[in-house]
Amino acid sequence: MAPKYVLHYWPSIPGRGEYIRLAFEATGTAYTESNEPKTLLKHVMSCSKVGHPPHFAPPVLEIQLEAARSTKSRKTETSEDVKSSSPFFLSQTPAILAYLAPHLGLDGVKKGKNEEDPEVDQIRRAQVNQITLTILDLNSEVHDSHHPVASSAYYEEQVPEAKKRAEDLRKVRLPKFLKLFEETIASNEDEDHLYGSSLTTADLALFQLIDGIQFAFPKRAAALEKSGKYAKVFALKQAVAKLPKIKAYLESERRLPYSDGIFRHYPELDGED
């Protein structure tokens, strides 16, 4: 019996929770959401209530193993053991994605071919993790473009600094990251994916990152696309959007609109240069 997943995240923004949602949606994996802020905050910075380890920030994934374990492991473990360990709570977007990837078949491991060499499978999973982490690094840099000085202060309190940082993001960082993603696709065995020949967390994360950048920096994103230098990146982004399960999700009410999260559209931070 498969574990039950509950995603704890803020109710009003796609944010980092979206990277987790896309993994579930793309694979048709059952999950529920708990985004009542009070319940959510209970899980963050508060170790006493939900056990070890405490969490710095959402998303927090709740993993319920009871059902699976109570039938499978009854002989070897007492009910007390199960109670004290499950449900488990896991935070940090890349840790959640790396944990989910092999369960959801998003880990870049070809089933059947390399099974005789589990060491190679582990390296392949780690390489998918590498690409996903780099995509999430740019996600964090986008956040810092509107909060370069203090994440807990308002944007309005750091506009001059944000203009400088956003200019660096547009001119230096976006081209540098996109070049890497373009080369990653170009050097892959299959140009429909960043890694291997099947969908991974990296492809889904790239979709979300590019989609968010197109929302936050529409002029700059259009200029980058028009340059033709990153044609494989934009093609992959479009291909993911057209996957039947992703398409259905994007058209559903479960897909939240961008607002004041990581991806924010401040015209003064965008530019065609």
Added chain:
Amino acid sequence: MAPKYVLHYWPSIPGRGEYIRLAFEATGTAYTESNEPKTLLKHVMSCSKVGHPPHFAPPVLEIQLEAARSTKSRKTETSEDVKSSSPFFLSQTPAILAYLAPHLGLDGVKKGKNEEDPEVDQIRRAQVNQITLTILDLNSEVHDSHHPVASSAYYEEQVPEAKKRAEDLRKVRLPKFLKLFEETIASNEDEDHLYGSSLTTADLALFQLIDGIQFAFPKRAAALEKSGKYAKVFALKQAVAKLPKIKAYLESERRLPYSDGIFRHYPELDGED
């Protein structure tokens, strides 16, 4: 036969490479270093020379499986397969640490106890990964305190912004992260570790982070220690430094001094407040 590890990193700074070095040193794992800048740069942003996927930045870990695989898998794979796949190259500090952790016994999994439930072992590894990622997030925030606007520009070009960001780091971010680490140790079954009852990548990363902060922000670090609010964090840092293998490493020439890497001492960015 164990894989051979080669760490590719800059020759002049501890930087992010130090988190990988500590994992090898703490466990007495054989590794070599390749820090000839020309060789190193070949691996970064250049997919054509070292295969897929390309890397955004060092550290890059080279993993040589040939020896192990040529004896073990000769029957099922051709020599061409082995040649095209090994050595493997892996970047992104948290991806390298998460990959190495189970190989080096730094993954928080009690050998023998939970082996009947591999699912729980995977969650434990993911939770160690969660803590390690949060420590590395603060490492990145320390970097951004002297480079809040543009990572490719000089510090001297962004001093006013750095002063603002460093003040936020000292007053808001350091206490927030240290509080979480303190609570993580307090809620653990064993206050000598962040997770579980044995050394993990999280303990080693916390040691390096605190050590770097004490170098970069000596006044602020002393005030935080003196407050007594983070006693378990500073005790754990000291305990790791005293582990025989770590102590020997720290006293060796292999331990590089801090200079102009992530942890930099600019007196104007430090303060006791």
